[in-house]
Amino acid sequence: xAGVTQTPRYLxxxxxxxxxxxxxxxxxxxxxxxxQQTPGQGLQFLFxxxxxxxxxxxxxxxxxxxRQFSNSRSEMNVSTLELGDSALYLCASSxxxxxxxxxxxxxxxxxxxxxxx
Amino acid sequence: xxxxxxxxxxxxxQEGDNSIINCAYSNSASDYFIWxxxxxxxxxxxxxxxxxxxxxxxxxxxxxxLNKTVKHLSLQIAATxxxxxxxxxxxxxxxxxxxxxxxxxxxxxxxxx
Numbered sequence: 001x002a003g004v005t006q007t008p009r010y011l012x013x014x015x016x017x018x019x020x021x022x023x024x025x026x027x028x029x030x031x032x033x034x035x036q037q038t039p040g041q042g043l044q045f046l047f048x049x050x051x052x053x054x055x056x057x058x059x060x061x062x063x064x065x066x067r068q069f070s071n072s073r074s075e076m077n078v079s080t081l082e083l084g085d086s087a088l089y090l091c092a093s094s095x096x097x098x099x100x101x102x103x104x105x106x107x108x109x110x111x112x113x114x115x116x117x
Numbered sequence: 118x119x120x121x122x123x124x125x126x127x128x129x130x131q132e133g134d135n136s137i138i139n140c141a142y143s144n145s146a147s148d149y150f151i152w153x154x155x156x157x158x159x160x161x162x163x164x165x166x167x168x169x170x171x172x173x174x175x176x177x178x179x180x181x182x183l184n185k186t187v188k189h190l191s192l193q194i195a196a197t198x199x200x201x202x203x204x205x206x207x208x209x210x211x212x213x214x215x216x217x218x219x220x221x222x223x224x225x226x227x228x229x230x
Contacts, residue, residue: 004160033216043161043206043220056217090160094216102168103149103210106218108160 002027004093004109012115018079021112025072025093031055032074033106034066037088049074050096078114086116125204127225136194136228140207140221143188147209151218152181152192156203164192164205194226202228 005024013019025032033056034046045058049068066076072093078085092106130136142150148169153161167174167181167190174181180193190207204225208218 031216033218035218035220042222043208043218045217045219048216058217092160092216103151103166104216105163105166106216107163108153110158110160 004091004107006089006091006109006112008112009110010113010115012117013081014117015081015083017081018077019081019114021076021089021091021114023074023076023091023093023109025074025091026107029093029095029107030072031094031096031104032068032072033092033094034074034076035090035092035108036060037090037111038086043090046076081116083116086114088113125223125225127227129227129229130197131229132197132199134197136192136197136201136226138192138194138205138224138226140190140192140224141188142190142207142209142221144209144211144219145185145188147211147219149210150181150183150190151208151210152179152190153206153208153220154201154203155206155223161206197226197228199228199230202226 007022031050033048035043037043048056052068063079068074088111090111092108094104094106151166152164155161165176165181167183172183178195182191204223206223207221
């Protein structure tokens with residue numbers, strides 16, 4: 001079974017621009033979560049989508065948004081880019097439902113490295 | 118998916134030795150605690166998890182210990198191998214059903230041949 005794929009793997013943008021990142025979950029997974037990873041803040045949760053609806057949201061400004069399509073693929077958008085948005089953006093997919101009280105294991109993609117100049 | 122964190126604490130061990138990686142967590146209400154491994158160029162990979170009502174769980178070559186009294190979590194790796202070299206993160210779920218993981222800052226494990 002193919003893993004989580006993210007495109008593009010690397011991206012360079014300038015301040016003020018916007019960017020869209022894409023994530024294809026593992027087949028059969030309906031939940032997609034996004035995380036930002038930086039040296040200073042570590043791994044931080046951005047938001048989670050399930051059945052095309054945002055189900056959870058982290059503490060990020062409204063410039064960060066996302067969506068999910070009917071095939072569970074997800075996109076993340078960052079508008080008006082700032083230097084501090086330079087980071088590795090990770091997508092994780094999971095079934096989207098707990099099983100017998102156990103948490104729903106998340107499987108991560110390789111990430112998109114975004115550099116803002 | 119490279120590991121980030123230029124100033125991560127580093128644990129250096131000899132191949133074949135046992136490794137113990139520690140983590141302090143903050144949310145007493147977390148229902149599950151999870152260990153992830155992140156190798157250079159890859160995203161985090163699930164290793165093992167433990168529910169808050171347990172104090173020990175064993176997997177293949179790994180054991181996770183949970184001490185709720187002091188809010189401490191540890192990952193023990195037996196017979197550490199060069200392939201275990203990576204950054205290790207603990208994470209907590211906060212509440213069963215939530216997929217908004219809260220991650221620790223990470224520990225870099227270096228295995229010396």
